[in-house]
Structures are given as C-alpha cells and as structure tokens.
Amino acid sequence: MPANFEIAYLWVFLLLPLPFVVYWILPSLRIRSASLRLPTYEKALGYTGEKPRKSAFVRRRGAFTWIVLMLVWVLVLGALSSPQLVGEPEMKVKTSRNFLIAADISFSMAERDWGIDGEKVRRWDAVKALMHDFIQKREGDRMGLIFFGSSAYIQAPFTPDLQTVNQLLEEADVGMAGQMTHIGKAITKGVELFDKDTIETKVMLLLTDGVDAGTEILPLDAADLAKNDSILIYTIGIGDPSGVGVDLDEQTLQEIAEMTGGQYFQAKDEQRLQEIYAEVDKLEPIEYEEEENRPTTLLYYYPLGAALGLLLLLMFFQSLFQLIRNSRDGRKEASYG
The missing domain is CATH 3.40.50.410 (von Willebrand factor, type A domain)
Known part of the structure; x- marks a missing residue:
C-alpha cells in the first residue's frame, strides 16, 4: 500500500529564526574567571595616562560551530514537527x-x-x-x-x-x-x-x-x-x-x-x-x-538522532581542537623557558 510523506505540525518551522532573536535580544553571558596581575600594571597606567576599565572577553565561535548548531536546530524542529508516512485508509x-x-x-x-x-x-x-x-x-x-x-x-x-x-x-x-x-x-x-x-x-x-x-x-x-x-x-x-x-x-x-x-x-x-x-x-x-484510522509510521527519531549525532560530533572536534591547542601552547612555553 503506497504511503504519503506528511508533516503533522508544519507551523513548528516558524521557530527557525528564534536563535537569532535570542542572540540579538539577550546580552552575552558573563562568566568570572581568574586574571593575571602584572607587577608593572600601575606603572603602565602612569606612563600612558589611561584609566583602568572593566572589560570582558567575548569568546567567538567559528563558522563551523555556527553551521553545526544551526543544522542541529533545524533537525530538532524537524523532529518536533512530527514527520510521518501516512498510508491510505484500510478497507x-x-x-x-x-x-x-x-x-x-x-x-x-x-x-x-x-x-x-x-x-x-x-x-x-x-x-x-x-x-x-x-x-x-x-x-x-x-x-x-x-x-x-x-x-x-x-x-x-x-x-x-x-x-x-x-x-x-x-x-x-x-x-x-x-x-x-x-x-x-x-x-x-x-x-x-x-x-x-x-x-x-x-x-x-x-x-x-x-x-x-x-x-x-x-x-x-x-x-x-x-x-x-x-x-x-x-x-x-x-x-x-x-x-x-x-x-x-x-x-x-x-x-x-x-x-x-x-x-x-x-x-x-x-x-x-x-x-x-x-x-x-x-x-x-x-x-x-x-477504517477511521489510517496506518501511520512516525519518523521523528530520524532527525532527532541526526541532531544528537551532530552535537556529539561537534563536542568531539571541539575537544580535539582544545587538546591540540593546549599541546601547542605547552610546546611554546617550553621553548620560551
């Protein structure tokens, strides 16, 4: 029996721009971290005449991370929209x-x-x-x-x-x-x-x-x-x-x-x-x-599984890049020493 592909909740895709709206409206998340105090910091301020100001370092994500996160968001919405194969009513x-x-x-x-x-x-x-x-x-x-x-x-x-x-x-x-x-x-x-x-x-x-x-x-x-x-x-x-x-x-x-x-x-x-x-x-x-009920096969687990897979892949590459960066910084400090 032939089956037709249908999306039960098509309106869910209206939420596609939600991450951008949240990014523009909400301020950046501030996390306190330890800082390095320079012994000559006060002297540098006296030489330059600058006044000390509070500052924050905004960690920027790379293009690869943004692309993966957007794909994950699309896949999550795809799962929430309940894609399904709907067959003809049985007789x-x-x-x-x-x-x-x-x-x-x-x-x-x-x-x-x-x-x-x-x-x-x-x-x-x-x-x-x-x-x-x-x-x-x-x-x-x-x-x-x-x-x-x-x-x-x-x-x-x-x-x-x-x-x-x-x-x-x-x-x-x-x-x-x-x-x-x-x-x-x-x-x-x-x-x-x-x-x-x-x-x-x-x-x-x-x-x-x-x-x-x-x-x-x-x-x-x-x-x-x-x-x-x-x-x-x-x-x-x-x-x-x-x-x-x-x-x-x-x-x-x-x-x-x-x-x-x-x-x-x-x-x-x-x-x-x-x-x-x-x-x-x-x-x-x-x-x-x-029959009143048509045979239906739910497909939401396919996009949901793909979203989880992409997140795990992103975490893996981020951890790998961090290890590579730490290793490189360690070699630099060793050469300076």
Whole structure:
C-alpha cells in the first residue's frame, strides 16, 4: 500500500529564526574567571595616562560551530514537527445485510443424479458442497440457515461466524425435516427470523427441487408477506424439469422471485449451480468501508538522532581542537623557558 510523506505540525518551522532573536535580544553571558596581575600594571597606567576599565572577553565561535548548531536546530524542529508516512485508509468489510439460505432437504434431494468428479452423488451432497464455498465467501454478511421439508426449522440464526454456519450446514441431512416439500412454511419461517433482527437489508436464497405440497400457507402468500417486509428472494430450482425423477415447479419459483424483486435460476448440474452462486455474489456484492484510522509510521527519531549525532560530533572536534591547542601552547612555553 503506497504511503504519503506528511508533516503533522508544519507551523513548528516558524521557530527557525528564534536563535537569532535570542542572540540579538539577550546580552552575552558573563562568566568570572581568574586574571593575571602584572607587577608593572600601575606603572603602565602612569606612563600612558589611561584609566583602568572593566572589560570582558567575548569568546567567538567559528563558522563551523555556527553551521553545526544551526543544522542541529533545524533537525530538532524537524523532529518536533512530527514527520510521518501516512498510508491510505484500510478497507474493512461492512456488515450490511442479513443473508438467509433456505434449503430443501426433503426425500427427493436424496436422488443420485448429480455428478462430482465423475461419480453420481445425491443432489443434497452436491448442493451442500458448493454451498460451503458460497457461505465462506460471504464475509461481512450475517448468515442464517433454514432447512425445510414437511416442516421448516432454523438451523442457524443470523451470525457473522461463517465457520459455525458451515459446521451447522454439514450436520444437516436429507429427511431431517420430513419427506414432503413445504415452500410456504420455509418462506414464513424466514420472515419470522428477519423480523427478530434490526438490519434493514434482507436477502433470502431459496433452493428446492420439488413442488410445494403444503395447504397451510401457499408459497405465493408467503412471498407476499416477504415482499411487505422488504425481503429479497432469489430462488434456485434444483434439477432438470425435463429429466426423470424431477418434479420442479419453476413457475411458482419464478413468481416468488418476481414478487420480491429477486431472480430465478435453474440449476441442472453442479457446474450451473456454481455459476449461479457466482451470479448471486455479483447481485449481492460484499460491501467495504474505510477504517477511521489510517496506518501511520512516525519518523521523528530520524532527525532527532541526526541532531544528537551532530552535537556529539561537534563536542568531539571541539575537544580535539582544545587538546591540540593546549599541546601547542605547552610546546611554546617550553621553548620560551
């Protein structure tokens, strides 16, 4: 992720002329030191007629010292200004919808007319295998599971824990909800589950391979309840209606989808079902939002370290020059002696 260089407190550099202001305003620092009294001092005053005056010796710094000190000051201000590398805001998955899967597990889903890796398997095993992948990709959605047959029951209430949803899906099997297909009951149970939650966006994915056999509530009446509750229903018909052993009411599934603003898909085989899941992913994409905090790397220690390094270097050279000067003065005194 690219990062931009930024200075948090640019106004700090307004303090750049502060050392010069202090130098001009404040007087020189006076330090008392021992002086040498000449025995002929009074005689010299009498010969010259001068009056004794107080005086001070102003030690002047060389150009090298001034340059180093100014660099140190600039670097200190650079550290105080808090330079930093600021990255782009990170994106996180936004929890924006409740997504309910209502799957038919009546006895007809045990028909072995679907193929996986060249072998005939039960319709439910093929559907379940692809449904695992679909659920795993729905990061950010709160997923729920309803299984239906003669009755409809909640296998998983809405939760962001997709791993748990997948585990509960794996534990379900054909016949656990009875042998018949009651689509109306499944939709009604879904409406009840949505009513208990507060998230406004509600999506249901209804999978079945049969014809509704219920008399208590008709599928279209249940779909009307879902429509009034703003629930979008995508319906998937499992199997080929023209094939042997397939009793699929496509017209009802189409009407359910149209009433609620969804879409009907017909899955003849495993490959087509996988394509349908991909289409649903596009119709109901995962939403993202920016993190409030952007990743920031502070860089103040670089100019601060450079300032300390320059000060140590200056002290080293000053000590070295002082040693050289003392050594030279010592040699001169020795030669005079």
